[in-house]
Amino acid sequence: MALNRYLLHVSYIGTNFHGAQRQVVGTFPRKDDPSTVQGQLEIALKQLNSCNEPIIALSSRTDSGVHALNTTCHVDLFRANGLHYEPRTITLCLNKYFKKHEVPIRILKTFIVPNDFHCQHKAVSRTYLYRLGVINANALNLAPHLHLLPIEELQRCHFLCTDTFDGEKFKLNAKLFEGLHDFRTFMGRGSHELHKMTRRLVHRAEVLDGKSLLYGPYSWPSVMPGTCQDYKFYDVYVQATGFLYRQVRRMVASLIAVAQGKVSSSDIKLMLEVPSHRSWNDKIKTVPAHGLYLCEVEYSKRDRAAFRDSLDS
Structure with a gap:
């Protein structure tokens, strides 16, 4: 018997x-x-x-509630x-299993790779997206806005x-994270572990205007005229080694805090220049996982x- 290694591109x-x-x-x-993505993939692979x-x-370990548009693993x-x-047989077999058992995982593509290839160690970069929807609290009464969150965006976007939200500050300050920095201050845990390597090279930190996942003539805001302009969407992209x-969630939270006037650009620079768990500003609250x-x-x-x-390529 010969060992064969396969690289799977996966979304979930x-x-x-x-x-x-x-x-x-x-x-x-x-x-x-x-209960986990890895566990479900291994269960599905037994069908072969x-x-x-x-x-x-x-290749990457996402937290509970975080989504993936295109990640990788090997087996x-x-x-x-x-x-x-x-x-192609692996792709079809696994997707058939996930559809039958209503598991929100899809295999995008499967490749045969060299036996010494490692999906995590060979990766040169990873790109994350954080979706943010900002609701204008002054446009209408607060309660209607909270009740009108579109069902299409449930657990897909952070609202x-x-x-008080300055979109230009939100966009401009993202550039502070680009380059080689020590991100110890931005760790959710483990910042006390001095032996841990916390320097990361961020190739891209950019905020773009986003849009809702809404669609069709019968979806919100088509049936709720006058509300669409009160919702502003932003896409935050971060690419790093x-x-x-x-x-990423703490980086986005810092940008939101700047946009709301809770902290300044200098506060973000300080957290980068003085990497320590003591440097984290308590006015900043980590954003939830479901927008990532x-x-x-x-x-x-x-x-x-x-x-x-394919076998012929």
Whole structure:
């Protein structure tokens, strides 16, 4: 039997998962863990009837409630006849299982990769998106706005109801995070561990005007005229070589605090220049997970050249 390694491109809605990484630990045979993305992937892979127990390696570990538009993982599979599984067969088999069992995971693409390829260690960058919806609290009464949150956006976007939000400050201050910085202050936990490497190179930190996921003539705000202009959407993109625990959510929270006038640009600079858990400004509240999406895990051109999407390629 020959070992064959496969790279899976995966998307999922993280609302009901307890994170991407499996939580149930133990010795062989491992117990199933349907509460995590990794656990569900391993359960689905058993449908292929490989000679080995499929064990997924994740490229990125997202928290509970975080979504993924396109992330990656790899798995080694042994087939009795020593041949490869056709990548398309793996994609179709897993998606058929997820659809049947109503699991919010989809396989976008499967590749055959070299046996020494590692989806986490070979990644050159990761890109996250945070979706923010700002509600103008002064436009109408506060209660109607809170009641009119569109169902299409439920657990897909973080909504902030405020009468003080400077969109230009929100956009301009994002650039403070670009470059090589020590992000220890922005760690959700572990900032006391002095041995931990907390320097990260941020290639991109950018805020763009966003839009709602609303669609169709019968959806909000079509049936609620006069409210659309009171909702402003922003997309915050952050691309880096890697991230610390809750780093992106704390970065976005800092930008929101600046836009609301709770902290200044100098406060953000201080947290970057004096990396410590003591430097975190208590006026800043970490934004919730449901607005965060892992968009892409990138690999070098050289590694991508070795990916095979069929047995004939």
